[in-house]
Amino acid sequence: MQIGIIGVKFTGKTTLFNVITGAGLPTGQGGVDPHLAVGRVPDPRLDRLTDMFHPKRTVHATVEWVDIPGFQVGAAADGGREATRFLEHGRKVDALAQVIRCFDGGYGAPDPAGELETMALELALADLQIVENRLERLTKEKTRMGKVANPLEPPMMERFRDQLENDRPLRDLDLNPDEIKLSAGYTFLTLKPMIVVLNHEEGAEAPVEVVAAAKAAGAETVALCARVEEELAELDPADAAEFLADMGIAEPALYQMIRASYGALDLQSFFTVGEDECRAWAVRKGAVAPVAAGVIHSDLQRGFIRAETTAYDDLIAAGSMAAAKKANKVRLEGKGYEVQDGDILEIRFSV
Ligand SMILES: Nc1nc2c(ncn2[C@@H]2O[C@H](COP(=O)(O)OP(=O)(O)OP(=O)(O)O)[C@@H](O)[C@H]2O)c(=O)[nH]1
Ligand SMILES: [Mg+2]
Known part of the structure; x- marks a missing residue:
């Protein structure tokens, strides 16, 4: 599943792409080729599970991002080729995230509505x-x-x-x-799901009329400052947490953008937990248990018997898997069970 980052030139697309994926592409110089990289989907629930199980490793769900070169308004000078190129790349992705410049940054007065x-x-x-x-x-x-x-x-x-x-x-x-x-x-x-990202100057707010117009066109909106997100990503986790606490916010705004995109792809997460690994997996909303098992490994789908299932909230309330079992919060679900966001699954299978 791929999300394409699109927009006019110099709106902060590559800056955001870098923060999401760690790709380290040069910014401020455009380019003509799209870039693809994988980005983790931040999930505070996975952090909680990691605290509970102390696994050897924690693995996030991921999605693919494509940084699509920006197009110039009135691209006629280029025979319209620039606009066409960006459209071709846009067609190949599953959802679109349009980044809009609400900062000046030396590029002239912003025109987010435009x-x-x-x-x-x-x-x-x-x-x-x-x-x-x-x-x-x-x-x-x-x-x-x-x-x-x-x-x-x-x-x-x-x-x-x-x-x-x-x-x-x-x-x-x-x-x-x-x-x-x-x-x-x-x-x-x-027809593709659309997320509109309003990239504003530090401390500024997104223009309400643009947010309303985007929503009216069926898009989700996220407001952030790419520069701040970039700085946050460079801090070590303890400093980042302190910075966020000082600002009175729970998590980087970028996380909202990633999760909105994840949701737009019609994806949800289920978890597997244990001493070795706590992991979030992406699966389509409405997927049945064997399909979710197949995301982990095709053998698990082929030989699917049952899914031992615990809702995330039930596990947290119980405090441990053993306590959740005692409280009858661990269910055995069969082939027709529709996996819910946050389910913790253990697949029983035989091949
Ligand atoms: N002041 C300010 N500058 C920003 C912000 N976000 C990005 N920039 C700067 O804007 C310039 C363009 O950023 P890029 O991320 O390269 O923009 P882009 O949308 O990828 O541009 P193209 O690929 O040419 O379409 C860079 O110099 C960034 O550092 C921001 O929130 N505030
Ligand atoms: Mg770029």
């Missing part, structure tokens, strides 16, 4: 192009064959066209399961 609007327009135009091409082909198909292969498709595409022409993203439409399946093959950009 950036949000420009991006929405670029994405919608790209989708509209696909929809119009498809409608044209469907018309030809109808003329030639007397009918189209899938009668659901023309009305769906017409609905998509209306939506995009009204400057609304496709993610805003209520699609039925058939339409979801049908539209999946087209990699529509405005």
Whole structure:
């Protein structure tokens, strides 16, 4: 699962990408190639479990991030190639995180509302192009064959066209399961989950009207200061904790961005615990226990018998696994069990 970081040039995309992944790319100089790196998903619950079990190692869930080169507003000077390039990379990812510059930083007066609007327009135009091409082909198909292969498709595409022409993203439409399946093959950009990251100056706040506009377009929003996040990441954990305590905040704002992205990918975490390892694993929301077992190892899915399951809150309330068992908080779940966020699983299997 991949999250693409997109946006206008010089908004702090690479700065954030570096903090999330530790990639150490140079900032402030753009570039034309996308970069991919893995980032850990911070989770205070995993820290709690580590305190409880004192394992030899703690392993976080991860997702992949793609730092997509920024595009220049009015990219016509470049024959539009720059805009096209960024759209191509954007199509390949599962969710988009748009970084918006709310700081000056020597790049001129920020225009967060403008950036949000420009991006929405670029994405919608790209989708509209696909929809119009498809409608044209469907018309030809109808003329030639007397009918189209899938009668659901023309009305769906017409609905998509209306939506995009009204400057609304496709993610805003209520699609039925058939339409979801049908539209999946087209990699529509405005159908992808979107997180809007308002990158502001230290101590400043995100402009409320931009937050509202992003939310109205079905995006989640996170406000942070990439510079501060960068400094925080460089501190050792004790100093970072003190810094956060001084500011009166529980965790870096970046964590919210990562978790919002994780949620946008429709992922949740379950845990495995023990003396050797405490680990968070990413699995799709709604996944059944054998699928979760398969994330750990394919043998565990193949030979799945039962999942010994404890809710995270129950374990914490009980204080130890033994106490949770005594309190009847450890359940045996079968193949049809839908794993819940925070479940602690021990898979029983036989191959
Ligand atoms: N003042 C200030 N500067 C920042 C902040 N975040 C990033 N910058 C600076 O802005 C410049 C551009 O940052 P990058 O992270 O390279 O921006 P980018 O979005 O990756 O740029 P492109 O890849 O060219 O599109 C760098 O010099 C950063 O140090 C911030 O929160 N405040
Ligand atoms: Mg960059």
